[in-house]
Amino acid sequence: MLAQEAVRSDVGGGVAEAPRRPRTRIQREKQDRILDAALEVFSTHGFRGATIDQIAEAAGMSKPNLLYYFPRKEEIHKRLIAGLLDMWLAPLREMDAAGDPIPEIRSYIRRKLEMARDFPRESRLFANEMLQGAPRTVDMLEGELKTLVDEKAGVIRGWMEQGKLSRADPYHLIFSIWATTQHYADFDVQVRAVLGPNRNGEGRFDDAARYLEQLFMFGLAPSHSAGPNFRG
Amino acid sequence: MLAQEAVRSDVGGGVAEAPRRPRTRIQREKQDRILDAALEVFSTHGFRGATIDQIAEAAGMSKPNLLYYFPRKEEIHKRLIAGLLDMWLAPLREMDAAGDPIPEIRSYIRRKLEMARDFPRESRLFANEMLQGAPRTVDMLEGELKTLVDEKAGVIRGWMEQGKLSRADPYHLIFSIWATTQHYADFDVQVRAVLGPNRNGEGRFDDAARYLEQLFMFGLAPSHSAGPNFRG
DNA sequence: GAGAATTTTGACCAATTGGAAAAACGTTAG
DNA sequence: CTAACGTTTTTCCAATTGGTCAAAATTCTC
Numbered sequence: 001m002l003a004q005e006a007v008r009s010d011v012g013g014g015v016a017e018a019p020r021r022p023r024t025r026i027q028r029e030k031q032d033r034i035l036d037a038a039l040e041v042f043s044t045h046g047f048r049g050a051t052i053d054q055i056a057e058a059a060g061m062s063k064p065n066l067l068y069y070f071p072r073k074e075e076i077h078k079r080l081i082a083g084l085l086d087m088w089l090a091p092l093r094e095m096d097a098a099g100d101p102i103p104e105i106r107s108y109i110r111r112k113l114e115m116a117r118d119f120p121r122e123s124r125l126f127a128n129e130m131l132q133g134a135p136r137t138v139d140m141l142e143g144e145l146k147t148l149v150d151e152k153a154g155v156i157r158g159w160m161e162q163g164k165l166s167r168a169d170p171y172h173l174i175f176s177i178w179a180t181t182q183h184y185a186d187f188d189v190q191v192r193a194v195l196g197p198n199r200n201g202e203g204r205f206d207d208a209a210r211y212l213e214q215l216f217m218f219g220l221a222p223s224h225s226a227g228p229n230f231r232g
Numbered sequence: 233m234l235a236q237e238a239v240r241s242d243v244g245g246g247v248a249e250a251p252r253r254p255r256t257r258i259q260r261e262k263q264d265r266i267l268d269a270a271l272e273v274f275s276t277h278g279f280r281g282a283t284i285d286q287i288a289e290a291a292g293m294s295k296p297n298l299l300y301y302f303p304r305k306e307e308i309h310k311r312l313i314a315g316l317l318d319m320w321l322a323p324l325r326e327m328d329a330a331g332d333p334i335p336e337i338r339s340y341i342r343r344k345l346e347m348a349r350d351f352p353r354e355s356r357l358f359a360n361e362m363l364q365g366a367p368r369t370v371d372m373l374e375g376e377l378k379t380l381v382d383e384k385a386g387v388i389r390g391w392m393e394q395g396k397l398s399r400a401d402p403y404h405l406i407f408s409i410w411a412t413t414q415h416y417a418d419f420d421v422q423v424r425a426v427l428g429p430n431r432n433g434e435g436r437f438d439d440a441a442r443y444l445e446q447l448f449m450f451g452l453a454p455s456h457s458a459g460p461n462f463r464g
Numbered sequence: 465g466a467g468a469a470t471t472t473t474g475a476c477c478a479a480t481t482g483g484a485a486a487a488a489c490g491t492t493a494g
Numbered sequence: 495c496t497a498a499c500g501t502t503t504t505t506c507c508a509a510t511t512g513g514t515c516a517a518a519a520t521t522c523t524c
Contacts (some may be wrong), residue, residue, distance in 0.1 A: 046277065046364075047281070051481065065501080067484090068500095107489090128278075130419045131276065131360055132277060134422070138425065145422070146428065163301075166448070175412075175416075179411040179415035179419075187359075191371055194378050195403060207404055208407075211404035216449070262506090284513085
């Protein structure tokens with residue numbers, strides 16, 4: 001039992017200490033399998049709707065065995081969210097104030113859309129957490145996330161003041177990029193249903209990319225005098 | 233028990249028959265209270281994560297009493313979804329092929345954004361259902377919804393062919409309107425967290441409205457020659 | 465106000481859930 | 495080999511869950 005105690009605090013990550021990487025090869029393997037299975041289950045059922053049994057089955061192990069690696073359900077979820085946010089914000093982090101605004105934004109959109117295509121479960125996990133009021137995530141939102149967005153919104157505003165970009169609220173610009181790209185992961189069923197079986201290959205992401213490029217480039221490019229149809 | 237039987241099939245809506253409006257005043261009242269409470273709970277926890285006890289408590293009645301009006305949990309959810317889709321699609325239904333494209337789309341966006349502001353729970357309920365793969369909704373998506381969207385996409389394409397609108401994929405145009413507007417309901421926590429306590433009044437919806445108007449009007453207005461920054 | 469119909473309650477149930485304990489099993493260093 | 499350690503399984507538990515049922519309380523109709 002001492003062994004268990006020792007392992008648990010190492011494996012699961014103590015309450016106070018940062019979650020350490022697992023030591024042995026087998027620990028890393030199992031933990032990864034659990035996290036992958038949990039991502040699957042949490043992302044489709046949300047935290048409350050997901051059961052440990054489901055996760056254990058998806059990971060191909062027994063419930064107590066799973067609980068040996070993550071002593072509580074919440075621990076798994078926390079680890080997923082923590083790992084997620086990092087990768088999720090990477091594209092925004094890479095937006096470079098020194099770069100050209102239009103290509104920077106264009107490539108930000110493209111990368112976000114690629115993430116929606118390649119990591120839909122991560123997107124859904126995050127969406128689920130937001131829908132539920134982010135009970136286990138508010139801190140990160142108001143800390144890490146807000147800090148980063150504030151910074152990048154400043155960058156965008158700078159571009160606008162230099163006349164390199166049409167003037168618009170930078171925060172809502174970022175929101176609209178999040179919304180339009182993540183939509184293809186979060187509302188995948190709906191998108192598929194509407195597009196029907198014909199247009200349904202992975203080609204829908206290419207169509208989306210083309211459309212979003214047009215929307216945002218014309219919506220944001222400078223040098224268009226206020227058109228005949230826009231009364232701001 | 234005969235009485236109960238009779239009431240149940242009337243109140244809950246039989247399997248085969250369309251759900252009838254409740255007869256007595258008291259039935260209507262209670263059912264509405266239940267549906268309202270259920271909307272609250274389902275929209276934040278999803279179907280699996282919501283419990284009848286929670287709903288009953290939110291509705292201010294005992295669980296068996298609630299089950300007297302809706303014999304199963306799924307029945308409540310079904311009713312909510314069914315009622316929802318109608319109101320949810322109303323703005324799109326009103327988009328008039330005979331009208332002027334730009335104002336039509338502009339007012340579609342405005343109305344959708346108002347719905348996100350005034351009915352966030354409905355938006356979240358729907359989002360939750362989509363995230364979970366729409367197990368109880370696919371039929372409607374592939375039926376009612378697809379039909380309507382196909383029709384309106386046709387209308388939009390018509391406008392584009394008449395040169396009244398910039399050429400773009402009408403389906404993805406509709407998706408992007410859904411995504412950007414519903415985002416303010418579904419990701420409300422995130423939006424609030426990022427905007428911070430200062431900019432946090434209901435004014436954020438006005439900002440969003442202004443921003444989205446600009447984005448979509450410039451992104452879609454005709455008559456702009458392909459700008460210097462867009463290589464399609 | 466009596467009688468019927470409707471509504472509400474309290475007690476109960478079987479299944480599921482998150483989790484604990486400890487014994488059994490493997491693995492590996494000495 | 496064997497003792498120590500790490501891993502897995504079996505068994506178990508209390509709480510929660512969706513739902514039933516009959517009796518009690520209330521409301522409605524005449």
